Amino acid sequence: MTIQCPSCQSASVMTKDIAKKIGALIGTVGGAAQGVTGAMTGAEVGAVIGVIAGPPGVAVGGIAGAILGGLAGAATGCIAGAKLGEIVDERVLDNFLCLDCGLSFSCRQSI
Template sequence: MSVTCPLCHSRQVISLDRGKKIGGLIGTVGGAASGVAGTVSGATTGAEFGGAIGVVAGPAGVAVGSIAGAIFGALVGAATGGVTGAKLGEVIDQRVLDNYVCQDCGLTFSDHTSRDQAI
C-alpha cells in the first residue's frame, strides 16, 4: 500500500518508525539485563547447562562453560526482548504517533489521517 500525503497528495512519503526503533532498543537492553541478572531462567539454565558440559574438561571447563552459558542466556533474553519491544513499538507507531512524513511538503501525519482524507 502506497501512502499519500493528505496535504499535497505526494507519494514521496517515508515512515519514521520511531516507536519501533525505541521499543526494540529498550526491549533489547531490558532483555539482556534481565538475562545477565538471572531473573530470566534462560541465563541460569544456560549457565547450568554450560557448566554441565564443561565438567568433561575439568574445573576450568566448568567455569568457561558456565560463563558461556550465561552469555548465551543473556543473548537469548536480548533477542526476545528486542523482538517484543519492536512489535510493541510498531503498534504504537500505527495507532498513536504521526509515523509518516512527506518529503515534498514536510507534513507529518499518521496512517489514520491519510485514510480519513481519502474518504
C-alpha cells in the same frame, strides 16, 4: 497500498517508526539483562556439572551460558519491543512523514 500526503498529495512518504526503534532498543537491553539473569541459573547448573568435569568446566560452562543467555534474551526482547513500538507508531503517533512538505500524519487520517 500507496500512502499519499494529505496536504500536497505527494507519494514521497516515509515511515518514521520512532516508537519501533525505541521499543527495539529497550527490548534488547531489557531482554539481555533478563537473559543474563537466566544464564546465572544456567551457570549454577553448569557448576554442578563442573564438579564432575573439574574447575575449567565450571568457568567455560558459566561464560558460555551467560553469553548465550544474553544473546537469546536480547533477540527475544528486541522482537517484542519492536512489535510493541509498531503498535504505538500505528495507533498513537503520526508515523508518516511527507518528504516534499515535511508534514507528519497518521495512516488513520482520511485523505
